[in-house]
Structure formats: C-alpha cells, structure tokens
Amino acid sequence: MIIYVLIQTQASRVGDVLDRVKALKGVVEAHSVTGEYDIICKIETRDLEEVRRIVVEGIHKIEGVVRTVTLIAVE
Numbered sequence: 176m177i178i179y180v181l182i183q184t185q186a187s188r189v190g191d192v193l194d195r196v197k198a199l200k201g202v203v204e205a206h207s208v209t210g211e212y213d214i215i216c217k218i219e220t221r222d223l224e225e226v227r228r229i230v231v232e233g234i235h236k237i238e239g240v241v242r243t244v245t246l247i248a249v250e
Contacts, residue, residue, distance in 0.1 A: 176220050177248040180230060181212040188239025189213045199233045201225060212244070 184192045189207055196205045196216050205216035216234075220226050230245055 176222065176226070178218040178220065178226050179246040179248065180216050180218065180234060181244040181246070182214040182216065182234065182240060183211065183242040184213045185239045185241060192237050192239045195237045196234060199229055201229045 182192065182196065193205055193207055193214050196202055196214060201218050201220055202216050203219050205214060207213060208215050218226065218229055220229070226245070226247075230243065234240060234243060
C-alpha cells in the first residue's frame with residue numbers, strides 16, 4: 176500500500192519537520208516542496224492501521240506540523 180502525505184508546517188519549521196518525518200519508520204521518501212503544502216512524503220505500509228500509526232502518532236505529533244492531507248494511491 177502506497178500513501179502520500181502533504182504536510183503544512185509553521186514557516187520556520189520546515190527543515191526540522193522534514194528531518195523528523197524522514198526518520199519515521201515506514202516513510203520511504205520525504206521532500207520539501209513549493210505551494211500550499213511544505214512537505215510531501217511517501218509511505219509504504221501493509222495496512223491502514225500502520226498508516227494511522229505513522230500519520231496520527233508520528234507526523235501529527237511533530238512540533239511545527241500545522242495540517243496534513245493523506246492520499247491513498249489506488250493504482
């Protein structure tokens with residue numbers, strides 16, 4: 176299962192958040208990007224419970240994260 180997460184951060188926290196996102200188990204790629212969101216990351220997991228763990232217990236708890244959008248790849 177492949178998941179993409181768009182992450183909006185506080186303006187001065189992009190670098191710190193990016194480093195912490197990259198360190199999360201299950202995150203296989205993370206990049207800073209331009210536009211409405213500051214970071215995009217790619218997660219590879221076996222099931223939705225693992226997605227929940229990574230996003231809710233991992234990304235959402237990183238200081239400086241303002242908002243996320245989670246996208247499940249269907250093809």
